[in-house]
Every structure is written in C-alpha cells, then in structure tokens.
Amino acid sequence: MAQKIAKTNISPDPAACVSDATLRGLVGYNIRRASTVIQGDLAATLKALDLRMITFTALVFIVDNPGLQQSHLADAMSIERPNLVVILDELERRDLITRDRVITDRRAYALRATLAGRRLYDEALKAVHSHEAALLGNLNDTERSQISDAMRLIASLRTKADKT
Amino acid sequence: MAQKIAKTNISPDPAACVSDATLRGLVGYNIRRASTVIQGDLAATLKALDLRMITFTALVFIVDNPGLQQSHLADAMSIERPNLVVILDELERRDLITRDRVITDRRAYALRATLAGRRLYDEALKAVHSHEAALLGNLNDTERSQISDAMRLIASLRTKADKT
DNA sequence: TATTGTTATACTCTATAACTATA
C-alpha cells in the first residue's frame, strides 16, 4: 500500500507530463482549443432543447431574417446548399419553420419561423447566454467584448484560404 | 446596360444583407468563426508540406516529447486511440517517426522523430509562424499574447461538457 | 443559359466495440 502510494506520487498522470509548449506559441492552436471547449459545452446546453449547433444557427438566422432564401442562408452559414436541405427538413418536420414559395421567383423558398420556432429561439438563446455567463464567469463584460472584437477581426481576415 | 447597373446597385449581394447580429453577441460564435478562418488558412500552409493539421500536431508532440507513448499522445491530442493509429501509420510510412518497443513494457511503443521528421518539423513551424505573422499582421505582439492568454484561459474551463 | 432546391454519393473526422499481446 505504501509502495503503491509512492509509485503514484512518482507518476501521477503521465499524460499531464506531455509538453505542448511549442504549439501553445501558435495563436491558431490556442484559438482552436478554446473553440473546442466552448463548442462542446454549447452542444451539451443545446442538446437539452434537442438542437445541434448547426440547427440552432439556422434557426437564429431564420428568425432574425424572415423570408430568407435557402441559398442565402447557406452562404451566411458557410455551408453547401445540399447540406442545408437536411437541416431545414428537420426544422420543418418539427414545425419550427416553414418553406413558402416566393411569388416573384418560383424556384426559391422563403424561410420563416413558426410561433413554436420563435419560442424555441427565445428559450435556446436564453440557455446559451446563461451558459456563456457561467463558463466565462471569470471574465467581466469588458474582457468578453475585447475577446469578441478580436475574434471578429480575425474572422474578417483572409489570405491563402480565400477562394473568391 | 444602364438598367442592369441600376438593378445591381439595389441588391449588390443578397447574402451580405443577412444579419448575424444575434449570433455575434455570443462569444462562442465569434471564436468559432475565427477558428475556422485560421484553421483553413493553416491547412493551406501545411498542404504545401503534405501535412494536415492533425499530422502536424502529432509530429510536433513527438519531436517535443521523445519516447512518448501512443496512449499519452492520444490523451494530449484529445483524440481516441484508434484514430491516432492511422495518423502514426502515415508518419511512420513517410519515415518521419519510429515506433520502438518499450523494453520495460512490451505492450507500448515509444514514439520518436527521425532526422527527416525533425527537419519537416523545423520547416513546418517556420511556415506556420510566417503564416500567422502574415495573417495577424495588424496585431502587435502584446495583442497576440493577450489573445493567446484569453484563449488558454477559456480552454482550461470546464462545466457541462466535463466528462471526467 | 443560369439559378434554386434537391438527390445521391464520397470523403474526412470522430466514436465505440472487440480483438491480440502483454502486464
């Protein structure tokens, strides 16, 4: 027993000894790790409302931009049109949104949230905001704004990956 | 022609009119967008060296932690052991790393970078650092440090998604 | 001829169960 404790003290957690010092010197590595933690936590929050990150995002865009077309939503979400179809199928099946033919262009659908959709939107946003408040409790409003500003600045940058 | 220009001026880019004001109020949304931009750009940088983000990350860990075992590397990279196998297979096939039996525990492999692996490590890190310098050119060292510090703080937080 | 939404499909990334060889 004493021997076991001694052995444990020598190597309590080998994984913790793995150095990521080089990677921590990269801004991209640190942002990605933070993003992973927040997304994981956010996913757990939304799961209680039977929403995934991507269905939540689509719902928010539709509530905020009533009459939006699928192709424009796909652009805004930076996803391909075919992948949006199944997401909207799910939201429509749950009666959270409607797809109405556009009279001036019968190829397109105008997306609108139903009352149930707007209610879920309110509920989800409230949950996500409290979640962020809890997770980022150590940061004050100024610090949180600074982080968001810096992230928006970086998100607006483009170099090699720019395709357009 | 004049009519066409007029029409264009009315609606130059419908997608740009889609408001994401609500989502921009969420720190997680802003971090994820920044992360996507940086990862995309980083991927393009590493592609020139025939590396993906995940193979690059594994290589850096192995060079920095010689003798590392696969299970500890998987923990450090937050990926499952089976998924690491194919990554190491690729690095080993390209003679960038070796898998040596551990004499004290013949179940485990000690991972080490070859000379070629260390050379690619140097080359890749140089490329990634210049890439970040170019992408984040508008930010000075202090601002970049502040961002990294904030991201590391967030990455260290755990609430709902904490499984352990 | 070009565009909107759709289907089918493929490719990557990730997660789990079960096996082997060692401990």
Add this chain to the structure above:
DNA sequence: TATAGTTATAGAGTATAACAATA
C-alpha cells in the same frame, strides 16, 4: 484482471456532380 495498440465499423460533418423546375 487490466492496459497498449490494433482492427473494423458506424456515425457525424462536409464537398461535388447531376437532375428537375424555373428564370
């Protein structure tokens, strides 16, 4: 019995080609 590495496989998420309806 438990652990390290492996295999097979299933599930997300994402990307492309091709089609019907419409412009």
